[in-house]
């Protein structure tokens with residue numbers, strides 16, 4: 001389906017960290033967005049400030065985003081994060097081929113910063129399916145590796161912790177530049193340091209695991225080459241970078 005334009009109205013804004021915001025919009029019609037897709041957003045009524053944002057959750061007429069406000073950028077992220085409740089924004093959808101494969105293969109999600117956004121949609125959607133529709137994964141479940149710089153950059157940890165009460169989900173948070181001591185489930189590593197040959201082989205013990213990666217181009221490139229080096233076939237690796 002070719003992208004079509006609609007208008008979204010800002011309904012709610014929550015500050016998740018010192019520079020990351022969760023924005024909830026509503027549209028006049030239901031949007032059928034596949035987990036992983038993004039919308040092209042006219043952040044400030046200026047074609048030069050149109051930016052892509054992954055949908056972090058969609059239900060009925062509600063659409064959520066997780067956006068990092070970058071004061072050093074050209075202005076798109078600041079414009080969208082600074083919108084006030086009731087602001088109306090033009091968007092184009094559907095966009096993107098980085099989508100969740102609806103199958104029962106085990107899945108590993110690797111995301112840094114707001115690269116968590118599309119992965120959050122994929123994870124929440126899969127967990128709901130597993131709980132409500134008894135969507136069973138083959139020999140394993142889902143694992144999320146979340147990379148940030150410091151502890152203050154972590155968001156949605158309570159939800160991750162709650163999800164991890166289920167036997168089929170676990171997660172690890174990597175804080176690459178944190179100097180203070182870290183709580184349970186955190187490591188003072190970069191995500192790539194967690195991807196040892198042993199860990200990758202454990203994650204792929206059935207030989208069927210799919211890997212979904214989203215974050216900075218440098219991280220995505222490094223993780224893809226590591227997966228390739230340790231024998232994961234390209235067909236099992238899906239990625240988005242920004």
Ligand SMILES: Cc1cc2nc3c(=O)[nH]c(=O)nc-3n(C[C@H](O)[C@H](O)[C@H](O)COP(=O)(O)OP(=O)(O)OC[C@H]3O[C@@H](n4cnc5c(N)ncnc54)[C@H](O)[C@@H]3O)c2cc1C
Pocket residue numbers: 038051052053054055065066067068069070072073074075076077078096113114115117118240241242
């Ligand atoms: C398919 C796609 C989906 C995206 N989804 C999201 C999303 O869900 N959340 C989100 O915050 N951004 C997302 N982005 C990035 C977004 O489109 C903008 O590039 C970003 O908000 C910066 O816009 P700007 O005008 O403020 O700065 P720009 O002047 O456009 O960029 C400034 C610099 O910031 C870097 N940058 C861009 N995005 C990020 C980021 N998230 N974290 C750290 N550095 C970044 C760029 O590499 C660039 O060097 C996505 C990009 C693409 C292509």
